[in-house]
């Protein structure tokens with residue numbers, strides 16, 4: 001078939017012809033196809049035979065030698081042909097590397113001859129033919145962006161906005177960049193839609209793919225297993241185990257995997273850490289217009305995957321024990337265990353709870369410790385309250401002011417000196433944000449969801465104010481409890497490292513500790529959980545990288 005006869009057709013599901021995007025859909029030349037052939041196997045498909053189906057895991061990429069294929073989406077409940085393409089194009093998207101199931105199906109439209117490439121073969125091609133490999137990788141990333149811009153729906157989550165399990169499921173999918181659509185069943189039209197596919201719902205959320213209900217009220221682990229966010233961990237010993245996938249853990253993962261270390265990352269929720277709870281990071285070098293925390297985290301996650309790092313989430317580490325042979329064994333709340341030669345603790349911090357009655361029971365039900373698009377949606381055209389005066393509180397106020405009716409920033413002191421000046425100036429100029437100095441949160445009201453806050457004004461008067469969301473950013477506590485005091489910390493629980501550890505009697509090694517090494521030999525700390533570090537994204541990433549340098553040093557010196 002000649003190239004002109006094989007001109008790709010415009011897909012129905014996307015606004016513009018996706019094939020005009022040459023990054024997403026590059027057409028390989030005859031020479032490039034010949035290069036690709038050396039990495040995979042030739043395969044024939046009969047007309048209408050699937051190359052892979054939505055839900056398949058693992059699935060493969062196919063470079064098409066002759067014939068044409070169509071990409072089909074069933075997630076809206078209808079069969080929708082997204083696009084068709086033929087000779088010289090290749091199939092696949094980023095989930096080849098995330099190890100998650102394919103989100104779309106691909107069928108042979110005619111008889112098809114193709115070169116089949118497994119994810120492992122693709123990764124080999126990336127290292128052996130980097131320029132060609134780059135075409136595949138960039139196209140997989142761009143295809144996902146285009147898919148999310150299209151009418152593609154992905155999983156549908158049905159549940160009301162004041163239902164904690166629903167918000168938990170939404171948070172899990174958001175943090176792991178799983179394409180989904182949340183239909184808030186507090187709105188009548190969404191209730192009707194749900195009724196079409198499931199009646200007599202006893203508990204939320206209902207999780208569906210098109211018209212097919214997959215779960216009613218799944219646990220977090222059921223959902224994670226279904227999405228292949230968790231995998232069976234191998235028995236082998238990792239070179240480095242990274243605890244936490246915030247900026248420090250992701251920075252470490254990219255460097256460790258790119259330098260050939262076998263790397264596993266565990267996180268209790270998904271990639272991003274605190275950074276993914278901020279809509280715009282403006283002080284990270286290289287992004288003059290700022291970058292969303294979730295976007296930065298997602299690209300770092302993909303970068304680490306590209307180099308071969310393993311991720312396993314949600315996975316909350318509950319203990320870390322040194323074994324007789326010097327390796328470490330980590331166990332998780334979810335029942336997993338893993339052995340490693342070295343560990344990087346990058347578990348960051350969590351925001352402190354305010355000591356206000358009723359606050360804890362409303363956590364996640366209108367009381368939040370991060371402000372992402374998920375929470376912003378809950379405050380649309382309604383008032384929101386924020387407690388705190390640091391950068392996190394300031395950013396949350398700026399972000400929420402885009403959707404909320406108005407935002408009250410409750411500041412105990414009488415200035416914004418703890419906040420970066422650029423941010424403080426922006427807040428002062430924002431007419432939707434009221435900065436209320438010398439005010440304190442005294443109480444909250446609500447049963448299933450927060451309804452109102454009680455605020456003490458600077459004159460001592462206590463006011464009741466309706467609210468759709470209370471956001472608390474009042475100082476952080478390190479997440480190092482799982483070490484059960486086996487590693488030395490300062491009085492607040494931040495891990496001591498390097499010279500601070502060298503001075504301690506618990507350090508028994510003959511060599512001095514590396515700069516970021518904790519009092520446990522070959523266990524390093526990076527980012528916010530480490531003592532006396534600037535609590536910033538750029539620093540956390542750099543700290544993760546520094547920890548990998550130390551991992552190299554000790555692995556070179558010790559044989560296991």
Ligand SMILES: Cc1cc2nc3c(=O)[nH]c(=O)nc-3n(C[C@H](O)[C@H](O)[C@H](O)COP(=O)(O)OP(=O)(O)OC[C@H]3O[C@@H](n4cnc5c(N)ncnc54)[C@H](O)[C@@H]3O)c2cc1C
Pocket residue numbers: 243244245246247248249266267268269270271272273274275277278280281282283315316317318346347348349350370371391392393395396479482526527528529534535536537538540
């Ligand atoms: C709202 C907000 C806005 C911010 N804005 C900016 C900004 O604009 N610029 C800037 O430079 N900094 C900003 N920061 C600070 C910045 O996000 C942090 O300094 C940075 O995220 C620290 O990275 P980290 O990897 O050390 O820790 P974290 O980001 O806290 O990540 C730690 C990770 O470890 C995981 N974890 C914790 N315990 C366990 C466990 N037991 N097992 C498994 N996993 C675990 C957590 O789930 C988390 O993903 C902001 C912070 C917030 C909250």
